[in-house]
Amino acid sequence: MLPAKELVDNFSNKKLTKLDYHINVEDFQKEAKNILPKMAYDYYASGSNDQITLKENESYFDRIKLTPRSLVDVSRVSTKINILGHQLNTPILVAPWAMQKMASKEGECDTVRACKSVGTIMTLSSLATCSVEEVAEASGNGCSPGWFQLYVFKDRKISENLVRRVEKAGYTALVLTVDTPFLGKRLADFRNGFKLPEGLALKNFIDLPLSGIDGGLNKYMATMIDSSLTWKDIDWLRSITKLPILVKGVMCPRDAELACTHKVDGIIVSNHGARQLDTSPSTIEVLPYIAQVVKGRVPVILDGGIRRGTDVIKALALGANAVMIGRPTIWGLSVGGTEGVIKVLNILNDELKLAMAFIGTNSIHDINSNVIWSKPQTSKL
Numbered sequence: 001m002l003p004a005k006e007l008v009d010n011f012s013n014k015k016l017t018k019l020d021y022h023i024n025v026e027d028f029q030k031e032a033k034n035i036l037p038k039m040a041y042d043y044y045a046s047g048s049n050d051q052i053t054l055k056e057n058e059s060y061f062d063r064i065k066l067t068p069r070s071l072v073d074v075s076r077v078s079t080k081i082n083i084l085g086h087q088l089n090t091p092i093l094v095a096p097w098a099m100q101k102m103a104s105k106e107g108e109c110d111t112v113r114a115c116k117s118v119g120t121i122m123t124l125s126s127l128a129t130c131s132v133e134e135v136a137e138a139s140g141n142g143c144s145p146g147w148f149q150l151y152v153f154k155d156r157k158i159s160e161n162l163v164r165r166v167e168k169a170g171y172t173a174l175v176l177t178v179d180t181p182f183l184g185k186r187l188a189d190f191r192n193g194f195k196l197p198e199g200l201a202l203k204n205f206i207d208l209p210l211s212g213i214d215g216g217l218n219k220y221m222a223t224m225i226d227s228s229l230t231w232k233d234i235d236w237l238r239s240i241t242k243l244p245i246l247v248k249g250v251m252c253p254r255d256a257e258l259a260c261t262h263k264v265d266g267i268i269v270s271n272h273g274a275r276q277l278d279t280s281p282s283t284i285e286v287l288p289y290i291a292q293v294v295k296g297r298v299p300v301i302l303d304g305g306i307r308r309g310t311d312v313i314k315a316l317a318l319g320a321n322a323v324m325i326g327r328p329t330i331w332g333l334s335v336g337g338t339e340g341v342i343k344v345l346n347i348l349n350d351e352l353k354l355a356m357a358f359i360g361t362n363s364i365h366d367i368n369s370n371v372i373w374s375k376p377q378t379s380k381l
């Protein structure tokens with residue numbers, strides 16, 4: 001057999017590239033594991049402690065079944081959505097994840113280029129290896145770089161300054177992460193003695209003693225991040241910015257109600273990719289309870305464990321307006337930079353489109369809980 005790179009596509013006679021051999025998210029993860037240094041791969045892949053929730057985030061989706069429908073005209077399936085004033089080509093957004101330059105040369109700048117090309121939103125992490133301004137520039141003139149994820153520092157001035165820079169650079173919403181008073185215990189990071197590779201820094205804080213993490217991530221977060229944050233601080237954040245505020249890391253219906261009471265603009269149902277409280281439920285398991293409380297008052301976004309187009313449908317059916325993906329984009333970025341992230345987003349969106357046709361829906365708005373298979377009561381057949 002010819003080596004992979006020599007293979008020629010019989011039909012189009014076009015040389016296949018490395019990316020053509022990656023046809024689902026799992027392919028990207030396997031390749032990323034081969035090529036990334038162990039310390040980086042383990043940091044990206046790990047959940048906390050025994051990783052019970054990490055497995056559950058993915059496997060709970062498999063337990064939910066979808067109902068195929070027949071003879072519906074699905075010749076015009078569209079995945080376009082409108083969320084917080086943004087027209088997007090897909091309901092799949094990119095979650096904030098830190099330190100992307102361990103995965104590709106230009107890190108967060110590579111990812112934002114991919115998001116622009118696909119027509120979706122990237123959320124930039126506070127703890128990025130490219131600055132707010134660099135990412136805004138990479139996203140192209142005159143177009144918003146996306147949303148910005150905020151960690152609130154003990155020294156509130158640091159967060160305020162960051163918010164000012166984010167506003168100036170044209171980001172269109174703040175995603176306040178509310179599940180990280182301290183960082184979860186990821187065993188591999190302790191075993192590997194995780195640190196940022198030579199030459200990389202947390203670029204948003206380059207002028208402050210906050211740009212390195214020499215004592216390890218847990219110590220960094222415990223020292224710098226304000227663990228006294230409460231719901232009243234949403235009001236504080238509101239008082240310093242006019243940007244829409246989404247809260248990320250809501251897993252309890254009571255917190256969803258509090259979020260609405262505090263007039264947030266959106267709720268992200270997330271367990272931080274299973275990196276915080278191990279044995280918390282999967283996000284897809286709690287989503288319906290949160291959607292029930294929110295009652296459409298604000299958009300609900302789910303992240304955690306989305307690896308296939310059918311997972312996206314299940315989240316939308318159970319009450320999400322959109323989803324975010326974290327690790328799939330990490331693997332895409334590691335394998336192919338901007339092109340790799342584009343490929344991952346396209347794979348998932350194509351899988352979503354195909355599954356939409358199979359369940360007989362043409363538009364994202366038509367996806368509701370009826371598409372979930374539940375044992376019919378014979379009288380209702």
Ligand SMILES: Cc1cc2nc3c(=O)[nH]c(=O)nc-3n(C[C@H](O)[C@H](O)[C@H](O)COP(=O)(O)O)c2cc1C
Pocket residue numbers: 043044045057095096097098125126127149177248270271272273274275303304305306324325326327328
């Ligand atoms: C390597 C890594 C770094 C992350 N960094 C951040 C971060 O800086 N801020 C944040 O709010 N969430 C962070 N997250 C959580 C993601 O935003 C998201 O909730 C999670 O990755 C979704 O799950 P998934 O990876 O299964 O798609 C991180 C997740 C990973 C895997």
Ligand SMILES: CC(C)CC(=O)C(=O)O
Pocket residue numbers: 098127183217221272275
């Ligand atoms: C640098 C880290 C604290 C970012 C993060 O939120 C994570 O690794 O889960």
